[in-house]
Amino acid sequence: MHGMLTMVRLTLQEARSRKILLVALLFGLLFVGLYATGLYFIHAHMRSQGLGVQNRFVLSSITMAGLYGCNFLLVMAAVLVPADTLSGEISSGVIQTLVSKPVRRVEIVLGKWAAFSLILLGYLVLTAGGTLLSTWLIAGFVPPNVGPGLALMGLEALLLLTLSIAGGARLSTIANGVMVFGLYGLAFLGGWVEQIGTFANNDPARYVGIASSLLVPCEALWRLAAYNMQPPLLRDVQMSPFASVSVPSLAMIVWAAVYTMLVLAFALRQFQKRSL
Amino acid sequence: MKECVIETRRLRKQFGDKAAVSDLTLTVRRGEVFGFLGPNGAGKTTFIKMLLGLIDPTAGEATVLGEPLGNVRARARVGFLPEHFRFHDWLNGREFLQFHGQLYQMAAPRLNARIRELLKRVDLLDAADCKLKEYSKGMLQRVGLAQALLNDPELVFFDEPTSGLDPLGRLLVRDIIEELREKKTAVFLNSHLLSEVEVTCDRVAFVKRGQVVRELTLKGRPPLLRVELKLGSAGPEKIAGLAQFGGGLSTQNGQVHLQVEDEEKLPKITSWLVGQGIKVYEVAVKRQSLEAMFVEVMGGEERPG
Numbered sequence: 125m126h127g128m129l130t131m132v133r134l135t136l137q138e139a140r141s142r143k144i145l146l147v148a149l150l151f152g153l154l155f156v157g158l159y160a161t162g163l164y165f166i167h168a169h170m171r172s173q174g175l176g177v178q179n180r181f182v183l184s185s186i187t188m189a190g191l192y193g194c195n196f197l198l199v200m201a202a203v204l205v206p207a208d209t210l211s212g213e214i215s216s217g218v219i220q221t222l223v224s225k226p227v228r229r230v231e232i233v234l235g236k237w238a239a240f241s242l243i244l245l246g247y248l249v250l251t252a253g254g255t256l257l258s259t260w261l262i263a264g265f266v267p268p269n270v271g272p273g274l275a276l277m278g279l280e281a282l283l284l285l286t287l288s289i290a291g292g293a294r295l296s297t298i299a300n301g302v303m304v305f306g307l308y309g310l311a312f313l314g315g316w317v318e319q320i321g322t323f324a325n326n327d328p329a330r331y332v333g334i335a336s337s338l339l340v341p342c343e344a345l346w347r348l349a350a351y352n353m354q355p356p357l358l359r360d361v362q363m364s365p366f367a368s369v370s371v372p373s374l375a376m377i378v379w380a381a382v383y384t385m386l387v388l389a390f391a392l393r394q395f396q397k398r399s400l
Numbered sequence: 401m402k403e404c405v406i407e408t409r410r411l412r413k414q415f416g417d418k419a420a421v422s423d424l425t426l427t428v429r430r431g432e433v434f435g436f437l438g439p440n441g442a443g444k445t446t447f448i449k450m451l452l453g454l455i456d457p458t459a460g461e462a463t464v465l466g467e468p469l470g471n472v473r474a475r476a477r478v479g480f481l482p483e484h485f486r487f488h489d490w491l492n493g494r495e496f497l498q499f500h501g502q503l504y505q506m507a508a509p510r511l512n513a514r515i516r517e518l519l520k521r522v523d524l525l526d527a528a529d530c531k532l533k534e535y536s537k538g539m540l541q542r543v544g545l546a547q548a549l550l551n552d553p554e555l556v557f558f559d560e561p562t563s564g565l566d567p568l569g570r571l572l573v574r575d576i577i578e579e580l581r582e583k584k585t586a587v588f589l590n591s592h593l594l595s596e597v598e599v600t601c602d603r604v605a606f607v608k609r610g611q612v613v614r615e616l617t618l619k620g621r622p623p624l625l626r627v628e629l630k631l632g633s634a635g636p637e638k639i640a641g642l643a644q645f646g647g648g649l650s651t652q653n654g655q656v657h658l659q660v661e662d663e664e665k666l667p668k669i670t671s672w673l674v675g676q677g678i679k680v681y682e683v684a685v686k687r688q689s690l691e692a693m694f695v696e697v698m699g700g701e702e703r704p705g
Contacts, residue, residue: 130502134488141490217486221547224452225503226476400454 127227131235132242135209139243148201152247155197156254159190160262167263183265184354190255191353194248195277195346199308201247202284206240207301210292210395219400230392237289237388244281252277269352276349276377280342283384284308287340290391293398311340315347322370330370337372341380344372404463405430405555405586406451411460413446413610420446422610424460430554431584433577435591435601435618437694443610444590445483448557451588452480465554476504479548483559483590485540489533493524493543496532497550504551511550518546522572538569545576556580559590574600598690608698616693624688625663629656632679641676645669659688 139145163186170179210233213219222232252274259265267273287307291300318333320326337344351371406428413421421443428434436444449455451462453470467474487496494515501511519525522542532540541561548556558577562570570593577600580587591597597604602619605612627646631639639656643649645668646660660666666685673680 126505127503130499133502134499137495138488138490217482217484218488220449220454220482221480221485221487221500221544222503223454224475224478224480225500226472226505227503228472397456399456400449 125231127225127231128235128238130227131232132239135236135239136242139205139239144205145243148197148205148247149250152194152197152251152254155193156251156258159193159255160258162186163190163258163262180265180355183259183263184267187255187259187265187267188350188354190259191252191273191277191350192346194251194255195280195349197251198244198248198277198281199284199342202244202281203288203301203304203308205243206236206285206288207292207304208297209236209240210289211295211297211300212292214292214398214400215296223400229396233289233293233392233395237286237391240285240289241282244285245278248274248278248281267353268355273349273353276345276352279377279380279384280345280349283342283345283380283387286384286387286391290387290394293391293394307340308342310336311343314340315343318370333370337376338379341376341383344376345380348372348376403430404428405432405465406434406462406588408447408451408462409460411447411450411462412458413443413450413455414458419610421450421457424607424610424612426605426612426615428555428586428588430586431581432603433581433587433589433601435589435597435604436607437591437594437597437604437690438607439698440592442607444607445559446610447607448480448559448588448590452478452557476551477554479551479553479556481541481544481548481556481558481561483563485544487532487540487544487547489535490531492531493519493528493535496543497546500547501550506551514550514552515546518549521576522546537564538566541565541569542572545573549576549580553585555586555588557588557590560592561589562591562593562596570596594690594694604690606694606698618690625660625666626686626688627658627660627666627669628682628684628686629658629669629673629680630654630682630684631656631673632681634676634678638676638678641672642669645672 166182166186170182210219213222223229256266256270259267284304287304288300291303295303314333314336316333317329318337321329321331321333348371404427406426408427409425411421411424412419424443424447436447438444446455450457450469451464453475457469462469464471465474465477488499491499497515497518498511501515506514516525519528522545524539524542524546527535527539532543535543541564545561548558558573561573565573574596577587577589581602589597589601598618603615603617606614606616629642639651640649642656642658645665646658648657648659650657658669660669663685666683670680670683
């Protein structure tokens with residue numbers, strides 16, 4: 125436990141001193157700023173036009189677009205920021221003077237994982253929180269189920285982080301980044317195949333999409349978050365670009381959480397056996 | 401307290417078809433400075449890594465400080481400086497030592513006092529607040545030494561500690577090893593630099609293709625002297641008479657070579673030669689170096705690693 129806390133402190137210290145996190149923060153702030161600016165002018169135009177019911181539709185769509193952008197930034201951060209945390213230290217040899225200390229290898233991995241979880245969840249609060257706050261301050265609009273929605277986005281980030289750490293226990297930094305992005309791409313495309321299959325009443329396509337979600341549940345978590353954060357009327361008539369035809373079930377959340385734990389256990393085991 | 405700090409019995413590490421360490425059995429005693437000598441690829445670093453829990457052995461048994469391999473408690477009493485030392489270079493010297501001290505679970509007051517003491521010992525007090533990325537190789541070596549000694553270890557592993565260092569750096573390492581010896585801290589030293597090993601070590605093991613081929617006590621052993629004589633003309637039967645004083649009698653490039661164990665033999669050799677009517681132009685005496693012994697043990701057919 126003591127070793128794990130030391131690793132958490134070191135990883136947070138390292139993140140503070142590394143430019144990649146600074147760049148991610150900068151882009152996050154720029155994005156929120158851009159979103160808020162766009163929303164301000166759109167809202168001002170809507171008020172001047174006196175649009176009624178359509179307001180909710182427009183505001184919901186814009187908010188979802190903003191959150192979709194945040195989701196994109198979060199996915200990038202979850203894959204790239206921890207990509208070399210193990211693989212870099214292994215290839216450079218830095219790991220040797222850590223593992224030869226009286227600290228268990230699991231403490232090293234768990235410490236890094238916990239620290240990056242804190243960083244990513246903080247990033248989520250900054251970007252998505254900033255987006256939602258801007259929407260509320262400018263237009264007085266708050267989407268439904270914000271808490272559960274953000275929790276699902278957070279789980280998505282943790283899932284990708286865990287894949288990145290597991291990859292780093294065996295692969296080089298670049299191979300790891302390519303692998304995790306590849307898996308995310310698989311999930312992303314699979315999600316679309318599932319939507320199109322459902323819309324076109326094509327069961328094989330739907331099943332292929334579902335299979336990809338089971339293999340990598342991250343995109344399914346975003347779709348569920350987006351579904352929950354849209355007003356029921358809008359999402360059920362599917363008038364929003366973020367409406368889902370095929371909505372992941374609650375069982376997918378359980379599977380995603382279990383999946384994350386399994387991948388973490390895999391990461392711990394891989395690092396435990398690795399010759400350093 | 402156990403007398404042996406390292407005990408291995410038929411330790412083996414196989415990587416696929418290749419045995420990096422095969423059937424390695426040795427012991428290192430408490431307070432001993434033990435040298436591990438061998439060409440590149442002999443398995444020296446793999447052996448150290450097995451003892452430190454960086455690599456799991458394929459077969460065999462070993463204990464470090466009386467505990468089986470992989471024991472976390474034992475690692476609290478061990479220090480290690482790798483050959484290709486790399487550290488988190490975004491930390492400054494002080495932060496780096498604090499981090500490693502925290503991994504040793506050292507309490508803050510003792511850790512801070514120890515950091516001050518070690519930074520002073522390795523002459524890095526002035527650079528303590530500079531980031532490691534700004535350190536020269538010699539400075540990194542010194543902060544690495546400090547890291548290995550933080551928790552007052554009972555056993556320290558140094559893997560090629562002086563390679564790439566200037567003479568002052570090598571002297572510092574030698575002085576630190578001497579201080580550790582006085583504190584009865586055992587030192588396990590991998591090195592290529594035989595002249596350094598000869599000066600610092602109590603005992604050495606020559607390792608070849610993953611096995612110990614010879615162990616030798618250096619301290620307390622009388623040195624083998626190599627005598628080179630430049631003589632006037634003398635028949636071979638007269639020269640053969642020198643064999644009574646020592647071994648390895650040979651003639652090379654007009655000089656007669658002989659190995660003797662005791663320097664008291666030298667005046668006897670000179671008297672005998674004069675008594676035989678052989679003119680003596682030069683008597684040169686050299687200690688049989690570890691390097692010569694190394695080459696002899698490794699064999700002429702051994703290729704560079």
